[in-house]
Each structure stands twice: as structure tokens, then as C-alpha cells.
Amino acid sequence: MCSYDLPVEMFTNGEAAVIRAGGSNTVAFQNQGVDAVFLPYFGQDGEKWLLTYPAFQVALNKDLEKDNTRREKALQVLSVMLSEDGQNTLAKGEDVITYSQNVELQLSPYLENLKPLINQNHLYIRIASNDFFAVSKDVVSKMIQGEYNAEQAYDAFDAQLKQPKEDTAATVLTIDRTYSNVFHQNGGNEAYSVMANTLRGFYGSDVLAAPAYSFTGSVFKADYSEKMTGNMITPNPLCAWQSEMTGEQLKELVRAYVEGYEGGIAPFNRGALPVVSGMSIEVQEEGGKYTLLRVLRDGREIGDEDTFKVTCLNIPSYFTSFLEDENRVFEKEEDRVKVAWTAYIKDGGTLAEPENYITLK
Known part of the structure; x- marks a missing residue:
């Protein structure tokens, strides 16, 4: 399966006449000098329809029914958010379609041709599950x-x-304490460390490096079903690669994860700094930028000639530059991390303890 980048490239180069895209893509194409127009879907009867993606969704706690004062305040906040001023503020200048009949949101000139469809309510709503x-x-x-x-x-x-669903809520993991999802300058993210340390043990590696977006949040004191266990791993195509590395190569890899690299996402705040296991790192923060100072193992700075079995977690499209490096040989694990993690826990695997893996200066 090809990535979405290929049809976009073909469209911008004039090699494809039509691609599936959204309103924001149309504006972006126009800004790049591409004469693009946003078209609706055409039905067999000649009718035209728009496919819409709900972007503003609200959930109210059922406990509000027990307290009228809190319920009224919540509804007041919701009313402000759904007002014309509120929706225009939330839209932030983006092309957003409202389902409220008494609200007018401005569309960019490139989407003005869609107004008749909006006025006719010819809108499909995408349901995602x-x-x-x-x-x-x-x-x-x-x-x-x-x-x-x-x-x-x-x-x-x-x-x-x-069709009635099978009962898949059986407990596969019981966690006896909650691990914090707050990033600490001296130590890092406790919940993410639990995940990284567990995966390092599962993959049998000496050290592991993972971007912060590998994991979804706190690890709670609770009984986890198979589905809940899987949701501890981010729902993107996160994969694992194994490699034998020297200390010099390992430091270069960790530096790329900390400071950013071509094709990847550079950490944009403290919480986005990478998570490491089996080693610790010292990082300098200055002006919103991060610089790797040292990589240590067992309290000792690793040497250039030391050797390690390394596991790297990442999304394939973000890992391309590493795979193309002729100085390293990576072997990709067959299962995605989410699948491997869930199977490991379901088979009786247990969580590792967290470590202090980072010092931010």
C-alpha cells in the first residue's frame, strides 16, 4: 500500500487530475500555486453531497444530572461554545462547516462554490469507530x-x-498502582518509562529508544481488558526495529531523537522528548531547543566502542532516514508494537518498574 504522499505529489506535478482531499488541502494547494478546486461527491441522480468530518465534539459528565447548579453552568459554557462568536473562535480561520442554522461561518474563496450544498443540508457526516x-x-x-x-x-x-458483540471485557492485566503521566525535569515521565522498560524486556534488548508519541498517557491502578491494554500504545502504525550498535552509533541515534532529524518530528516541548530505557540521558534546554549532552548506562557515560543490542520504536515514514543509513543494519519486527504488546500482556506478561531516564538542564 502506498502512502498518501504519492497521489499528492502526482497531483501537484499535474500527473493526476483528481485526488481525495479536504478543504484545507485545497487552500494549501492554491498557496503552492496549484489551480485546485474543491469538488463534492456526485450521486447517480445528479445530486451533489459533501462528506464532513465532525471536529467539534463535546461530552458532558452524567453526574451533572445530580447537581443542577453545575449542570446549568456546564450548559452555559456549551451555549457559548455553540454560539456564532464561539464557533468562529474555535474555527480559528479554518474552513469549517457548521450544523447550526443560526450561525454563519466564513469560507475561504476556494470553497465558496459549496455554499448551495451547505444551505441545502447536503452533508454526509463521517462516523468513526x-x-x-x-x-x-x-x-x-x-x-x-x-x-x-x-x-x-x-x-x-x-x-x-x-449483531451482538462477544464479551471481550475480560481482565487480562491488573495494575496495583497508578504511574504519573507528568514529565519531571529530573526523571522524565513515569508512565512512559513503565511502558518503555516493559517493551525493552519483551524485545530482549540492552537499550530502547522511543518517541514520546509511542504511548498514550497515564498507567492507572485498574483492571485492564484486552482492548484497554492495546490502547496503552498509540493507535498509529508504530513499529519496532532491532540493531547491533556501537556506543558511537547509539549516541548519534539518541541525539537525533532528542534534537530532531530529517523526516521526523522534533520535540516541541518537554513532554515530547523521547523516552529511553536501559540508559539515561542528559539534555540541555535553551530557547525551546533541546541538545543532547550525555548518554549514560549504569551511571557511566557510554564509550564509543561499547556494543549494544538496540530496539528503536517509531512510525515507518519517520524512520526512513535511519533505514537508508548504510552504516546501520536494522531488522524490523513482524508485528506492530500495539499487536505485540497486547499479545504479551494477554499471555501473562507483567509491567516493569519505571526508571529515572532523563535529566533536563
Whole structure:
């Protein structure tokens, strides 16, 4: 499967006439000098429709029903957010469509042609859930193979969504204490350290390096189901690579994770600094920039000639520059980190203890 970068490149080079994109992409293309226009979907009857992605979603705590004063205050805040001023503030100048009939949001000139569809309420709303995606993939695949026509696909889609689910809430992991998700200047993120140390043990490596976006947040004192366990790993295509490295190569790798590198995401605040396991790092912060000072193992600065079995976590598209480095040989683990992590815990794996892995100066 190719990445989305390829069709975008073909479109901007004039090699593709149409691609699937959004309103913000249209504005970006125009700013790049590409004569692009945003088109709706066309139905068989000639009707035109827009596919919309809900971007402003609100959840109110059910306990508000027990306290009228708090409930009224919450509804007042919600009312302000849904007002014309509130929605325009939340839109921040982006092309946003409102479902409120008494609110007018400004569209960029490139999307003005869509106003008639908005006024007619010819809007599809994208519903995002794992169940929805799985059923969609099944019925659309069968339409492509000729097993379903549109009506049969709709009936199958409806039937599968209504089918009772199996009970998958059985406990696979019990955590006896909560680990903080707050970044500390002397120590780092306790919850992320638990995750990184556990994965280092699972992969059998000496040290492990991971971007902060590998993990999703706090580790709570609770009983975890299989689904909850999987959700401890970020829902992007996070993968693991193994390599034998010298100390010199390891320091170069960690420096790239700390200071940023071509094709990757540079840490933009303290919480975005990488997480390491089996070693510790000293980092200098100055003017919003981060510089690696030292890499230590067992309290001793590692030597250039030392050798280590290293595990790197990253998203494939962000790891390309490392894979293209002829001085290193990486072996990719077959399963994504989320899959491997869930299987490990489900099979009785336990969490490792956190470590102080960073000192920020």
C-alpha cells in the first residue's frame, strides 16, 4: 500500500487530475500555486453531497444530572461554545462547516462554490469507530468482488452493526498502582518509562529508544481488558526495529531523537522528548531547543566502542532516514508494537518498574 504522499505529489506535478482531499488541502494547494478546486461527491441522480468530518465534539459528565447548579453552568459554557462568536473562535480561520442554522461561518474563496450544498443540508457526516471501519471494509470488498449490489451491501452493513458483540471485557492485566503521566525535569515521565522498560524486556534488548508519541498517557491502578491494554500504545502504525550498535552509533541515534532529524518530528516541548530505557540521558534546554549532552548506562557515560543490542520504536515514514543509513543494519519486527504488546500482556506478561531516564538542564 502506498502512502498518501504519492497521489499528492502526482497531483501537484499535474500527473493526476483528481485526488481525495479536504478543504484545507485545497487552500494549501492554491498557496503552492496549484489551480485546485474543491469538488463534492456526485450521486447517480445528479445530486451533489459533501462528506464532513465532525471536529467539534463535546461530552458532558452524567453526574451533572445530580447537581443542577453545575449542570446549568456546564450548559452555559456549551451555549457559548455553540454560539456564532464561539464557533468562529474555535474555527480559528479554518474552513469549517457548521450544523447550526443560526450561525454563519466564513469560507475561504476556494470553497465558496459549496455554499448551495451547505444551505441545502447536503452533508454526509463521517462516523468513526473500529466497528464501523471493519464492517465498511467487509461490505465494500464484497461489492467490488460482485457479491453485493448497493442494496445488498446496505442491508449487510446494517445487519453487521446490529449483531451482538462477544464479551471481550475480560481482565487480562491488573495494575496495583497508578504511574504519573507528568514529565519531571529530573526523571522524565513515569508512565512512559513503565511502558518503555516493559517493551525493552519483551524485545530482549540492552537499550530502547522511543518517541514520546509511542504511548498514550497515564498507567492507572485498574483492571485492564484486552482492548484497554492495546490502547496503552498509540493507535498509529508504530513499529519496532532491532540493531547491533556501537556506543558511537547509539549516541548519534539518541541525539537525533532528542534534537530532531530529517523526516521526523522534533520535540516541541518537554513532554515530547523521547523516552529511553536501559540508559539515561542528559539534555540541555535553551530557547525551546533541546541538545543532547550525555548518554549514560549504569551511571557511566557510554564509550564509543561499547556494543549494544538496540530496539528503536517509531512510525515507518519517520524512520526512513535511519533505514537508508548504510552504516546501520536494522531488522524490523513482524508485528506492530500495539499487536505485540497486547499479545504479551494477554499471555501473562507483567509491567516493569519505571526508571529515572532523563535529566533536563
